[in-house]
Amino acid sequence: MGAVENERHDPRVPLWTPVCQAIAALLSPYAEVVLHDPGTDRVLAIWNPMTSRGQGDPSLLGELDDLDPSGKDVYGPYEKLLADGRRLSSVSAILRDAQGEPSAVLCVNLDRTPLEQAAAVLSAFAAPTVQRPQPLFEQDWFERIQQVIGSHVRVTGRPVERLSREDRLTILRRLEQDRVFAVRRAAPVVAGALKISRSTLYGLLAELRAPRAKE
Amino acid sequence: MGAVENERHDPRVPLWTPVCQAIAALLSPYAEVVLHDPGTDRVLAIWNPMTSRGQGDPSLLGELDDLDPSGKDVYGPYEKLLADGRRLSSVSAILRDAQGEPSAVLCVNLDRTPLEQAAAVLSAFAAPTVQRPQPLFEQDWFERIQQVIGSHVRVTGRPVERLSREDRLTILRRLEQDRVFAVRRAAPVVAGALKISRSTLYGLLAELRAPRAKE
DNA sequence: CGACCATCTGGACTATTTGTCCAAAATAGA
DNA sequence: TCTATTTTGGACAAATAGTCCAGATGGTCG
Numbered sequence: 001m002g003a004v005e006n007e008r009h010d011p012r013v014p015l016w017t018p019v020c021q022a023i024a025a026l027l028s029p030y031a032e033v034v035l036h037d038p039g040t041d042r043v044l045a046i047w048n049p050m051t052s053r054g055q056g057d058p059s060l061l062g063e064l065d066d067l068d069p070s071g072k073d074v075y076g077p078y079e080k081l082l083a084d085g086r087r088l089s090s091v092s093a094i095l096r097d098a099q100g101e102p103s104a105v106l107c108v109n110l111d112r113t114p115l116e117q118a119a120a121v122l123s124a125f126a127a128p129t130v131q132r133p134q135p136l137f138e139q140d141w142f143e144r145i146q147q148v149i150g151s152h153v154r155v156t157g158r159p160v161e162r163l164s165r166e167d168r169l170t171i172l173r174r175l176e177q178d179r180v181f182a183v184r185r186a187a188p189v190v191a192g193a194l195k196i197s198r199s200t201l202y203g204l205l206a207e208l209r210a211p212r213a214k215e
Numbered sequence: 216m217g218a219v220e221n222e223r224h225d226p227r228v229p230l231w232t233p234v235c236q237a238i239a240a241l242l243s244p245y246a247e248v249v250l251h252d253p254g255t256d257r258v259l260a261i262w263n264p265m266t267s268r269g270q271g272d273p274s275l276l277g278e279l280d281d282l283d284p285s286g287k288d289v290y291g292p293y294e295k296l297l298a299d300g301r302r303l304s305s306v307s308a309i310l311r312d313a314q315g316e317p318s319a320v321l322c323v324n325l326d327r328t329p330l331e332q333a334a335a336v337l338s339a340f341a342a343p344t345v346q347r348p349q350p351l352f353e354q355d356w357f358e359r360i361q362q363v364i365g366s367h368v369r370v371t372g373r374p375v376e377r378l379s380r381e382d383r384l385t386i387l388r389r390l391e392q393d394r395v396f397a398v399r400r401a402a403p404v405v406a407g408a409l410k411i412s413r414s415t416l417y418g419l420l421a422e423l424r425a426p427r428a429k430e
Numbered sequence: 431c432g433a434c435c436a437t438c439t440g441g442a443c444t445a446t447t448t449g450t451c452c453a454a455a456a457t458a459g460a
Numbered sequence: 461t462c463t464a465t466t467t468t469g470g471a472c473a474a475a476t477a478g479t480c481c482a483g484a485t486g487g488t489c490g
Contacts, residue, residue, distance in 0.1 A: 081400060081404075083476095084407055084413075085400075085403035085404035085406055085408070087357070087404075115337050116357075116361065117361065118337050119334045119337035120334075122331075122333050122334035125327070165465095181448095182400075184397055184399050184447075184476090184477090187447085187448070187449090188447090196467075196468090197468050198449090198469090199449095199450090199467075199468060199469070199470085200468070202448080203450090203466090203467085205449090206449085380436090399447095399476075399477095400476075402476085402477070402478090411438075411439090412439050412440070413440090413477095413478090414441090414479090414481095415437080415439070417477080417478055420478090
């Protein structure tokens with residue numbers, strides 16, 4: 001930890017330390033508590049770190065992505081995935097000083113993996129051995145694409161070649177909901193099926209995924 | 216502990232009592248252990264009874280339904296439903312004397328309800344509130360992983376930490392069949408769930424996928 | 431105990447896939 | 461035809477997937 005000195009005396013750290021420590025202690029060892037400086041976008045302090053981040057490091061993970069100042073100060077819990085496969089539940093909160101000005105951003109990352117494993121063990125314990133008949137899994141993501149597009153074409157009566165922009169957005173919204181793009185190589189296949197270029201595909205997707213950027 | 220005059224001296228009861236008592240103690244208070252007489256179809260003894268049956272009562276629940284003497288002596292676990300809605304997992308075993316003759320039938324009935332409730336609590340803990348838009352398609356790949364691994368662990372009795380190389384290959388073969396690795400980011404999750412490194416994971420996978428390289 | 435074998439690990443590295451960007455071409459409309 | 465919008469191909473940048481290997485680990489056997 002290099003740049004410790006110049007932030008050691010940041011008044012915000014001692015201010016929020018008790019809360020953070022309490023949370024970290026309560027949820028240890030499965031939760032990491034991070035205090036960010038929203039101005040410099042760096043870590044002010046961290047308790048029980050799960051990644052290799054330390055104080056002064058830039059805020060990774062996009063924890064501060066879209067903390068729009070409209071309305072709520074608490075975000076999540078939403079899901080995050082670590083490189084090593086752990087699944088986190090994260091909540092963030094904007095901490096304000098006495099004047100109501102944003103002072104720091106608090107993030108709590110809880111590793112859900114052990115809980116989920118425990119749940120799996122418990123629910124499987126002494127359960128009948130007969131396996132569930134396997135939900136077909138994602139064999140059919142390909143068919144699914146055909147299906148969604150085909151059905152839309154049939155409903156609107158427009159052939160794939162001349163669907164409107166809106167049509168395509170609708171279809172993509174649907175495929176996105178169905179998590180089709182969580183399957184490797186699905187994107188180019190969809191582009192092909194829609195007879196549009198990969199660029200366009202990603203453009204439309206970005207539009208969908210953007211919270212409310214447009215308008 | 217059940218004991219009635221006219222059967223007090225049945226030599227089978229003292230013979231099997233230690234095992235039954237041990238099982239009952241281990242799983243108490245959620246399991247009932249019953250010792251049946253396959254000849255008279257009556258209860259020889261019962262520990263930790265969950266229903267109102269007692270010693271000498273006729274064997275209810277059809278626990279002895281189809282214990283065909285061909286091959287295995289252990290049956291289940293299969294599911295049973297109690298009148299009050301509790302879900303039981305049951306195993307039965309034919310106990311044989313020194314001559315190999317059927318001596319008694321052991322049934323263990325485990326009440327799964329509290330476990331299932333606990334599992335529900337655990338899996339809900341800190342789960343993202345906004346997620347799960349559509350269970351339509353399979354986002355279940357994660358659960359699937361838990362399921363496959365969990366079931367293997369249960370069957371072999373080995374905890375995840377000390378599965379053998381073969382165990383892991385078996386599990387991976389299964390996951391591969393289920394196309395789990397066609398899902399983005401599945402690999403590190405599997406590695407994490409198996410408690411092995413990403414390297415090892417890919418090594419084992421390569422071994423599986425190699426046509427006939429090994430030998 | 432110590433050598434030995436098999437396997438696993440962390441990390442560096444390469445390959446493939448995903449996602450972004452932009453200037454130019456295509457298309458739709460008035 | 462002229463203009464505004466959208467699409468396209470292709471160049472990049474970023475993220476994931478997969479490979480490789482030297483060293484760590486763990487179990488076995490004399």
